[in-house]
Amino acid sequence: MAKKSKESESISATPKRAVGNQATRDKTLEKITELGRSVAKAALAESDPFVDVPTRTISNTSYNETRRLLEMGDATMRRNLFNTGQARKFMQTVLLSKGCKDLLEARKTLSLRGMYYMSLHSIPGTKEKTFDDQEESDGILEDLEVSLSTLRENLHLFAKKRGTMVGNITVVDNGDPIDCRRMGTGGYAIPSICEPGVVQFGKCEAKFVLHVEKDTVWSRFNEDRFWEKHNCILTEGSGQPPRGVRRLLYRLHKELGLPIYCLLDCDPWGHYIYSVIKQGSINLAFESERMAIPDAKYLGIRSGDFARCGLSDDVKISLNDRDIERAKQIAEYPWFVKKKHWQKEIQLMIRNGFKMEVESLITKDISYVSEVYVPERLKAKDWID
Amino acid sequence: MDAPPETEPKKPAARRKGATAEEMSDRQREISVSEFFAKNRHLLGFDNPRKALLTAVKEAVDNALDACEEAAILPDIYVELLQRSETRFKVTVRDNGPGIVRKQIENIFGRLLYGSKFHRLKMSRGQQGIGISAAGMYGLMTTGQPVLVISKTSKKKPAVEVLLKMDTSKNRADVVSETEHPEDDGLFSDGHGTQVSIELEGRYQLGRQSVDEYLDQTAIANPHASFTFVNPNNERIEFKRGTSELPPESKEILPHPKGIELGTLIQMIERTARTQIGGFLQEEFSRVSPSVSKEICQRAGITPRTWVTQIGHKEAEAIYKAIQEVRIMAPPTDCLVPIGTKALLSGLLKELKAEFFTACTRPADVYRGNPFLIEVGLAFGGELPKDELIRVIRFANRVPLLYQQSACASFKAVLETSWKNYGISQSRGSLPDGPVVVMVHMASVWVPFTSESKEAIADYDEIRKEMKLALQEVGRKLGIYLRRRQRMRNEGERRSIFERYIGEIAQATEAITGTSAKKIYESLMRVAQKKTEEADAILDDEGKRVKDADPFGRDDSVVILPVRSARAGEDERKSHQEGGGQSKTLFGDEDGTGEAKRSRKKN
Numbered sequence: 001m002a003k004k005s006k007e008s009e010s011i012s013a014t015p016k017r018a019v020g021n022q023a024t025r026d027k028t029l030e031k032i033t034e035l036g037r038s039v040a041k042a043a044l045a046e047s048d049p050f051v052d053v054p055t056r057t058i059s060n061t062s063y064n065e066t067r068r069l070l071e072m073g074d075a076t077m078r079r080n081l082f083n084t085g086q087a088r089k090f091m092q093t094v095l096l097s098k099g100c101k102d103l104l105e106a107r108k109t110l111s112l113r114g115m116y117y118m119s120l121h122s123i124p125g126t127k128e129k130t131f132d133d134q135e136e137s138d139g140i141l142e143d144l145e146v147s148l149s150t151l152r153e154n155l156h157l158f159a160k161k162r163g164t165m166v167g168n169i170t171v172v173d174n175g176d177p178i179d180c181r182r183m184g185t186g187g188y189a190i191p192s193i194c195e196p197g198v199v200q201f202g203k204c205e206a207k208f209v210l211h212v213e214k215d216t217v218w219s220r221f222n223e224d225r226f227w228e229k230h231n232c233i234l235t236e237g238s239g240q241p242p243r244g245v246r247r248l249l250y251r252l253h254k255e256l257g258l259p260i261y262c263l264l265d266c267d268p269w270g271h272y273i274y275s276v277i278k279q280g281s282i283n284l285a286f287e288s289e290r291m292a293i294p295d296a297k298y299l300g301i302r303s304g305d306f307a308r309c310g311l312s313d314d315v316k317i318s319l320n321d322r323d324i325e326r327a328k329q330i331a332e333y334p335w336f337v338k339k340k341h342w343q344k345e346i347q348l349m350i351r352n353g354f355k356m357e358v359e360s361l362i363t364k365d366i367s368y369v370s371e372v373y374v375p376e377r378l379k380a381k382d383w384i385d
Numbered sequence: 386m387d388a389p390p391e392t393e394p395k396k397p398a399a400r401r402k403g404a405t406a407e408e409m410s411d412r413q414r415e416i417s418v419s420e421f422f423a424k425n426r427h428l429l430g431f432d433n434p435r436k437a438l439l440t441a442v443k444e445a446v447d448n449a450l451d452a453c454e455e456a457a458i459l460p461d462i463y464v465e466l467l468q469r470s471e472t473r474f475k476v477t478v479r480d481n482g483p484g485i486v487r488k489q490i491e492n493i494f495g496r497l498l499y500g501s502k503f504h505r506l507k508m509s510r511g512q513q514g515i516g517i518s519a520a521g522m523y524g525l526m527t528t529g530q531p532v533l534v535i536s537k538t539s540k541k542k543p544a545v546e547v548l549l550k551m552d553t554s555k556n557r558a559d560v561v562s563e564t565e566h567p568e569d570d571g572l573f574s575d576g577h578g579t580q581v582s583i584e585l586e587g588r589y590q591l592g593r594q595s596v597d598e599y600l601d602q603t604a605i606a607n608p609h610a611s612f613t614f615v616n617p618n619n620e621r622i623e624f625k626r627g628t629s630e631l632p633p634e635s636k637e638i639l640p641h642p643k644g645i646e647l648g649t650l651i652q653m654i655e656r657t658a659r660t661q662i663g664g665f666l667q668e669e670f671s672r673v674s675p676s677v678s679k680e681i682c683q684r685a686g687i688t689p690r691t692w693v694t695q696i697g698h699k700e701a702e703a704i705y706k707a708i709q710e711v712r713i714m715a716p717p718t719d720c721l722v723p724i725g726t727k728a729l730l731s732g733l734l735k736e737l738k739a740e741f742f743t744a745c746t747r748p749a750d751v752y753r754g755n756p757f758l759i760e761v762g763l764a765f766g767g768e769l770p771k772d773e774l775i776r777v778i779r780f781a782n783r784v785p786l787l788y789q790q791s792a793c794a795s796f797k798a799v800l801e802t803s804w805k806n807y808g809i810s811q812s813r814g815s816l817p818d819g820p821v822v823v824m825v826h827m828a829s830v831w832v833p834f835t836s837e838s839k840e841a842i843a844d845y846d847e848i849r850k851e852m853k854l855a856l857q858e859v860g861r862k863l864g865i866y867l868r869r870r871q872r873m874r875n876e877g878e879r880r881s882i883f884e885r886y887i888g889e890i891a892q893a894t895e896a897i898t899g900t901s902a903k904k905i906y907e908s909l910m911r912v913a914q915k916k917t918e919e920a921d922a923i924l925d926d927e928g929k930r931v932k933d934a935d936p937f938g939r940d941d942s943v944v945i946l947p948v949r950s951a952r953a954g955e956d957e958r959k960s961h962q963e964g965g966g967q968s969k970t971l972f973g974d975e976d977g978t979g980e981a982k983r984s985r986k987k988n
Contacts, residue, residue: 036897039890043905046912049890081890081909082916084879091886098893123885130889 021197024154025104031148032101039094051093052076054146054286061285063334068278068294070335072146072285079143092140093147095119095130100144100155109156109193112138146286152243158192163245164215165190166222167233169252170202177202180233187222190235194247201256209233209252210299210374211241211277212263213270217358217369224370230378233258240273243284246291249277253293260296261383263374266303267317267355268326271346274298279335297383299374301358303348309373315360319353341384420553426526428836429519430788434472435594437523438587439787441476442466442596444516445581446603447784449480450610451510452579456483457631460610461575464600466589468617473528474587476520479580481573484538490547494521494534494581495558508635508721508830510784520583521558522551527586531561540576543567589617594787600624601736602778602785605762606724606826608732627731632722638830639671641716642681642708644754651701654693662696662704663689672714681707718749718756721828724783726942729762729824734944737822739764741866742944744824745858752847757829759848761855765863767946769820775799775809777816779842780826786840793841795825798852807864823859825852862943876917883913 035051042049053076054060060075081090099119103110110118116137122129131137145152152158164187169180173191180188191198210232212218218236221227227234233252237245252258262277264270278296280288305311319327330336331346349355361369377383426432430440446462453460458481467475485493496518521532532551537544544566549558566572572580591597600614601624608627615621645653659665666678666689673681675689682689684707687700696704724732729744744762751757769776779786779795790796804810804817811817833843842848887909895902 033897036894037900039894040898040900040905043891043894043908043912044900046908046915048912048916049909081886082883082912084882087882087886091889094890094893094897098896101897123889126885128885 025107028148028150028154029101029104031150032097032104035097035148036094036101048080048082049090050078050080051090051147053079053093053143056142056146056283056285058282061282063279065334068335069288069292070280070282070285071288089140089143092119092130092136093144096137096140096144100157103156109158111192112141112157112159115141115157142283149286151287151290153193153195159242159244161189161192161244162238162242163190163236163248164188164218165233165235165248166218167209167227167235168206168231169204169233172200172202174198181228185219185222187218187234190244190248192242192244194244194251196251199248199251201251204233204256204258205231206233206256206258207231208259208261209235209249210261210263211235211237211249211296213265213273213358214238217263220362220367221370221374224367226370226374230375237273239269240276243287243291246277249296250291250293253295260293261299261378262296263299263301263358263369265355265357266301266305266349267319267357268323268330271327271330275330275333275335295385297385299377299383301356301361301373302345302384303352303356305361305373306352306354306356309361309364309368311356311360312363315356315363316352316354317356319350319355323355324350339385345384420556426519426523429516429523430840431519431523434586434588435590436788437527437585438466438474438476438589439594439596439599440516441520441523441583441585441587442478443599443784444520445476445478445583446600446612447510448517449478449482449579450603450607450783452482453480453610454632455634457634458482458575459626459629459631460607461613462610463613463615464596465615466596466617468589469584472586472588473584474589474617475582475584476524476587477580477582479572479578481575481578484573484577484579485534485536486538487536487545487547490534490536490545491549491558491560494518494532495549495551496556507637508782508828510782517581518551518558520585521549521581522553524583524585525551528584530584532558533580533582535566535572535580537566537573537577537579544572597622599785599787602780602787603783605732605736605778605824606729606780606783606785608724608728608735625735627735628728630728632724632728635722635830636720638717638720638756639669641672641751641754641756642666642670642713643751644716644831645670645705645708647702647705650705651698654696654701657693660693661689662687662691662693665693666704671716677711677713680711683707684710715751716754716756718751718758720830721749721756721758723758723760723828724826726760729760729826730942730944733762733764733822733824734946737764737767737769739767739769739820739822740946741765741767741863742946743859743862743866744942745855747851747855750847750851752833752845755829755831755833757827757832757848757851759851759855760824760826760828761852761859762824762826763859763863764822764824765866766820769822771820772818774816774818775821775823778822778824780824781832781834781839781842782828783826784839786842788840789835790841792835794844794849795827795842795852797844798825798849798856799823801849802853802856802860804860807860808867809860809863821863823856825855827852862940866943866945880913880917883916884910887913 039049054072055075055077056072060073061070062073063069064071079086079090079093081087096115096119099115103115113134116131116134119137120129120131141152141155141157145155165180166183166187167180171178171180171188178188206227210221210226212221212234213236215236215238218234221234226232235245235249241249249260253260260277262274264273274296277293279294280292284291306316327346327350331343336342358369361373365372431437442464446464449462450460461481463479465477467477469475494517524530524532531548533546533548535544535546546564546566548561548563550561551558572578589596597614597616600612604610604612604624609629609631611626612624613621614624653669654665657665657669659668662682663675663678666673666681667675678689681704682691685700685703687703723746726744726746729746730742733739733742733744742762742764745760747759749756749758777790777796777799779790779793786793799816800814809817809819809821827842827848833845835841835843887906891902891906891909894900894905
């Protein structure tokens with residue numbers, strides 16, 4: 001797909017720039033060593049070793065109204081070795097700390113999956129594996145990130161690439177200039193790590209960013225050369241955008257001053273994607289500051305579009321009980337609760353009793369979404385905030 | 386007496402002509418007890434072929450055990466079932482008892498209601514002297530074969546072999562043949578003993594209420610006896626001795642006034658050799674002192690010096706009434722010989738493959754003037770079936786009761802005990818379920834059976850109350866054990882979780898910090914031990930921590946077997962068999978439970 005894509009499941013030697021600077025690495029290494037020392041000290045003192053992990057739940061997340069983003073609270077959960085419910089996780093935390101230390105010392109980066117494999121083995125004398133699956137390891141790595149108050153990038157870890165970009169911009173990725181105007185049908189694969197040390201922005205004519213939910217819709221826009229006609233950047237995040245995409249959007253907004261418009265499905269899932277882009281996620285509230293874009297706008301599609309665009313009944317997808325429950329939850333979020341438009345939007349969806357995908361606009365015409373719907377909304381500044 | 390006059394069917398007369406008193410008198414005659422029972426054999430436990438076979442074995446074995454114990458001989462009982470045809474069996478029971486003198490053989494094996502046990506109040510297996518002769522009679526009736534008795538009373542005397550045929554009308558046995566065995570007869574290795582063989586119609590079937598079950602349970606309640614059983618398939622099954630200690634001989638006691646009925650009282654007055662009523666009361670009853678005797682007489686409106694001959698029905702009734710009103714000391718209870726906690730345990734241990742055993746012997750109590758005591762044993766876990774109702778095995782004077790479970794006081798007592806409190810589930814109105822065998826034993830000079838076939842203990846309040854108290858006691862101990870077992874399992878699991886991860890943690894920590902993995906590992910393992918041992922501490926009934934980690938440390942009414950060896954079975958078991966089960970793991974000494982802990986952990 002993209003140039004210079006890394007094989008996500010193998011350690012690859014990377015130039016210095018990609019893995020941050022010496023000072024950051026030393027700092028991270030010191031933090032890991034500190035964690036190890038506290039375990040060793042507790043062990044030798046014959047007490048119960050522990051790691052304090054900041055809680056990543058909604059209860060430890062608060063909405064900062066002035067900054068308009070989610071922030072993580074101070075609550076931590078102590079993870080002890082001598083607690084049957086925590087012993088395994090404690091072991092995994094120590095094990096992955098060691099993995100990250102090795103990685104930093106080797107000056108290499110590894111995918112989350114690679115790190116999972118690196119730390120995976122059977123516990124001697126048992127049939128138990130250190131990890132059941134990658135998900136288990138991913139969760140512990142996120143814990144480790146917050147426990148060490150560092151970032152995944154600083155641990156030299158990256159996620160599987162997800163998300164694509166095309167548009168009137170040139171980026172420099174790991175020293176290679178990439179002209180996003182000449183990306184063919186595939187587009188530029190947004191890397192997992194989009195820190196300034198890895199990705200820099202070059203020449204940019206674009207006036208705004210249109211972020212769409214999925215690859216299929218993105219392809220529609222790309223084929224119709226929407227970004228060329230409207231002088232913008234076109235991104236997609238394959239559903240819930242990964243950290244790389246969010247970081248890139250943030251930087252495009254912050255550093256280049258580009259407004260961000262989102263075209264997402266009309267369902268609780270789409271609404272939550274918008275919420276994450278705008279305010280940050282509950283799980284990664286500690287990263288909101290670096291990723292949340294409080295000014296991002298929600299272009300569509302909206303519950304009213306069914307009538308407004310004269311869509312056929314065939315595009316309706318009934319809301320199930322979980323959808324309704326989730327929609328109500330979202331409406332209750334502090335950052336939505338005071339927004340009349342959002343309350344109206346969610347209520348209308350519930351009243352309609354159905355959800356719609358962006359693709360439903362294709363029933364009107366193949367290029368209805370790129371040639372009519374979005375241009376009209378942008379022109380009329382018809383979005384919700 | 387019982388036969389109604391018959392009418393002549395051939396000559397239907399116009400006017401029905403009744404029998405005259407003379408005619409009726411011709412037909413009226415005494416019926417012998419034997420005749421009565423021949424017609425009502427179900428009353429004695431010979432209702433069907435299967436039960437008949439069991440009853441015959443049971444009566445013979447009960448007699449053999451009684452005889453051995455009275456002669457202070459450790460019983461070795463040999464039981465053989467020989468299948469003659471599909472429905473015909475020859476039952477042979479041989480003991481190493483004192484033997485029977487020649488002239489008594491006809492009486493003992495040929496007469497119903499003949500025996501040494503009916504006329505005295507003494508704890509023994511048989512009571513009425515019906516059993517073995519009834520079995521012989523049943524055999525004669527169903528197969529026509531006489532009873533074969535061989536008896537040897539001493540090494541020096543030859544064994545006598547007698548073939549007996551019951552004469553039901555005379556309640557007597559006729560000797561068919563009589564031979565003497567040579568002196569060196571190998572039949573009785575101890576030089577004395579009795580063997581009886583009865584051929585009868587029966588059915589041999591395994592399972593509940595079988596000969597096997599009877600012998601199994603008898604072995605539990607009589608750990609001092611050894612049994613050899615040769616079944617119809619010619620398989621030899623050995624029930625080894627669990628203790629070589631003979632139970633002490635039970636003492637005979639005089640009847641207690643409160644336990645006597647008016648009719649019996651009148652009979653006793655008629656038969657007494659005493660001349661004055663005061664002496665009669667003092668000498669022929671237990672617990673009647675001169676002052677009690679005086680009080681009874683005063684209340685009855687007579688004096689202790691009143692001649693016995695002057696006591697008529699009216700006076701007797703007055704005495705009977707007075708007895709009920711006067712406070713009389715409870716009868717002596719030293720006449721009772723409990724199996725004893727220790728022997729109970731050794732009996733359970735050798736016959737049941739369980740992991741937890743406990744037993745309890747209650748102090749004696751009195752019902753209707755008869756002293757009695759209740760013992761309860763309980764076995765839990767091991768190889769006992771898990772998903773069934775618990776098994777209740779009942780005994781009266783060491784004899785297993787196999788029929789009419791639900792009519793028995795012991796069964797009701799088990800139902801009424803709240804087993805849920807002890808960690809055993811129980812649905813309303815039914816037996817609890819779980820891998821449990823509960824044994825209830827009643828020892829008494831007179832066990833109140835609900836019928837002559839001695840199948841269920843009558844439900845007296847006093848008896849049921851004692852049973853419940855005993856059940857509660859063993860239940861509590863089971864509860865303590867189960868809670869502790871659960872805790873130990875939890876602890877074992879916890880410990881193994883910690884131990885599993887400590888190695889990983891130590892290595893990773895060394896890689897991060899350079900601190901020796903070995904040191905970290907050893908320290909953390911010590912913490913793991915400490916952490917889990919802390920929770921090992923046992924709470925006593927009030928919830929306080931007991932320093933001694935073993936709640937049964939000094940309780941010799943409890944035996945806990947290491948689960949694994951209880952499963953592995955035989956070798957471990959053998960060590961308990963001799964010497965009253967005093968081997969190391971018995972009675973929950975520290976070593977024993979330590980062993981249990983360790984082996985559990987390995988599981």
